[in-house]
Amino acid sequence: MYSYEYPHPAVTVDCVVFGLDDGGLKVLLIQRDLEPFALSWALPGGSIKLDEDLGQSARRELAEETGVTDLYLEQLATFGKPGRDPRERVITVAYFAIVNLLEHKVSPDTGARSAAWFPVDDSPPLAFDHRLILDLALMRLQSKLRNQPLGFEFLPEKFTLTQVQRLYETILCEGLDKRNFRKKILTTGLLVPLDEVEIDVAHRAAQLYRFDKEAYVRLQAQGYAFEI
Amino acid sequence: MYSYEYPHPAVTVDCVVFGLDDGGLKVLLIQRDLEPFALSWALPGGSIKLDEDLGQSARRELAEETGVTDLYLEQLATFGKPGRDPRERVITVAYFAIVNLLEHKVSPDTGARSAAWFPVDDSPPLAFDHRLILDLALMRLQSKLRNQPLGFEFLPEKFTLTQVQRLYETILCEGLDKRNFRKKILTTGLLVPLDEVEIDVAHRAAQLYRFDKEAYVRLQAQGYAFEI
DNA sequence: CTCATGTGGTGTTTATAATACACTAAGACG
DNA sequence: CGTCTTAGTGTATTATAAACACCACATGAG
Numbered sequence: 001m002y003s004y005e006y007p008h009p010a011v012t013v014d015c016v017v018f019g020l021d022d023g024g025l026k027v028l029l030i031q032r033d034l035e036p037f038a039l040s041w042a043l044p045g046g047s048i049k050l051d052e053d054l055g056q057s058a059r060r061e062l063a064e065e066t067g068v069t070d071l072y073l074e075q076l077a078t079f080g081k082p083g084r085d086p087r088e089r090v091i092t093v094a095y096f097a098i099v100n101l102l103e104h105k106v107s108p109d110t111g112a113r114s115a116a117w118f119p120v121d122d123s124p125p126l127a128f129d130h131r132l133i134l135d136l137a138l139m140r141l142q143s144k145l146r147n148q149p150l151g152f153e154f155l156p157e158k159f160t161l162t163q164v165q166r167l168y169e170t171i172l173c174e175g176l177d178k179r180n181f182r183k184k185i186l187t188t189g190l191l192v193p194l195d196e197v198e199i200d201v202a203h204r205a206a207q208l209y210r211f212d213k214e215a216y217v218r219l220q221a222q223g224y225a226f227e228i
Numbered sequence: 229m230y231s232y233e234y235p236h237p238a239v240t241v242d243c244v245v246f247g248l249d250d251g252g253l254k255v256l257l258i259q260r261d262l263e264p265f266a267l268s269w270a271l272p273g274g275s276i277k278l279d280e281d282l283g284q285s286a287r288r289e290l291a292e293e294t295g296v297t298d299l300y301l302e303q304l305a306t307f308g309k310p311g312r313d314p315r316e317r318v319i320t321v322a323y324f325a326i327v328n329l330l331e332h333k334v335s336p337d338t339g340a341r342s343a344a345w346f347p348v349d350d351s352p353p354l355a356f357d358h359r360l361i362l363d364l365a366l367m368r369l370q371s372k373l374r375n376q377p378l379g380f381e382f383l384p385e386k387f388t389l390t391q392v393q394r395l396y397e398t399i400l401c402e403g404l405d406k407r408n409f410r411k412k413i414l415t416t417g418l419l420v421p422l423d424e425v426e427i428d429v430a431h432r433a434a435q436l437y438r439f440d441k442e443a444y445v446r447l448q449a450q451g452y453a454f455e456i
Numbered sequence: 457c458t459c460a461t462g463t464g465g466t467g468t469t470t471a472t473a474a475t476a477c478a479c480t481a482a483g484a485c486g
Numbered sequence: 487c488g489t490c491t492t493a494g495t496g497t498a499t500t501a502t503a504a505a506c507a508c509c510a511c512a513t514g515a516g
Contacts, residue, residue, distance in 0.1 A: 006275035008236035047234035054308040080282040
């Protein structure tokens with residue numbers, strides 16, 4: 001067996017989990033109970049185990065700390081500036097995910113010690129350099145949304161076009177033309193109209209759609225796919 | 229002082245450095261002199277030091293192993309599957325860069341132990357999962373090139389439009405229409421025509437341009453910028 | 457000397473995609 | 487029964503991308 005001459009840093013994973021509701025774009029945070037930054041809010045995450053893949057570690061930590069499971073995680077970037085953790089050198093691999101907030105409520109009895117959803121643009125100060133990570137994730141989310149139809153993970157299984165448009169407007173922080181938006185989103189071929197309609201807040205019947213995941217995978221296959 | 233309960237993996241950086249010449253797109257590799265994979269070719273890289281930023285580590289390893297310095301490195305992704313190094317758990321943060329190959333010749337006296345440029349699509353088998361890293365870098369390079377004017381780093385300070393087009397065609401593996409290409413690349417406003425002309429292989433005078441780095445920075449500023 | 461070859465340079469037309477824009481139908485509620 | 491709210495729809499305009507062919511000039515071969 002051989003070994004490296006250099007000392008090893010700690011390696012952690014952190015997850016930026018975005019959710020959406022009427023109040024806007026939210027991010028899932030946990031309250032730390034240990035020093036440093038005890039009582040501060042932070043991105044869920046923690047040390048990797050040596051026999052786990054990075055993505056698995058992220059998923060495990062997320063489940064342990066927030067109870068949130070079953071989500072699509074994508075690698076964001078790795079942060080490793082010396083001094084970002086006062087204890088020792090810590091490299092953190094950041095992941096990001098988007099989920100339907102309503103299906104991922106957090107409460108003590110889901111296993112969450114003290115997890116909560118916060119508005120991204122009005123979150124408490126974050127521990128370590130987590131604000132930096134969050135900001136990068138936000139940029140990535142916006143850029144992904146601009147370049148490809150995405151974000152249906154934020155919505156329930158069945159949704160209306162108006163909901164999709166609100167989603168886009170909220171995340172991109174800009175108003176979109178209703179007719180152009182519907183045209184564009186429908187010509188992607190990713191939305192399947194259902195036979196059902198939803199009765200709306202104003203008691204107006206609205207056509208329901210579902211996201212055609214297989215069509216999406218087919219599209220991805222002939223385009224780019226970033227996974228490791 | 230506090231400490232983590234989990235054991236620490238090794239952390240390394242690896243660099244995918246692309247260069248271009250008449251023979252096509254090349255990648256900078258080094259020949260390993262130690263087990264495992266002794267004598268195999270591999271991406272330049274190595275263990276981080278605890279007081280260095282990740283990018284600094286990448287730059288240092290690259291200089292030590294290949295003599296290549298002064299380049300723009302961008303973080304690509306982090307690879308950490310258990311078993312990717314037979315010795316121990318190793319997390320590697322991959323960086324990628326594009327350089328002008330002619331200005332970065334490698335030879336033993338530049339400090340390179342045994343570094344060489346290889347065609348990307350005809351490289352020797354690589355150590356570890358380096359082929360995977362290289363393939364991801366290649367995809368990233370193509371996708372960047374498609375979405376924004378880039379790649380001038382491959383060229384010398386002064387260059388002709390034909391050179392730029394050849395660059396694009398080589399990397400994207402597709403032919404491009406000359407007039408449309410020139411139109412598009414000139415309307416970006418990133419190329420400054422010089423008073424000089426170059427006398428070409430066929431002894432034909434060709435207009436020289438230089439890359440307007442400041443204009444590029446201005447553009448980036450109001451668009452996306454991915455750095456950590 | 458001239459003719460074939462290779463390379464730099466140039467505009468216009470057509471198709472496709474993005475944008476701007478305004479009204480109707482229907483139920484809720486007072 | 488009038489007002490409010492929301493779902494749904496089509497066309498004209500503009501910008502962007504794609505297709506396409508020829509000339510000028512120097513070289514080198516015969």
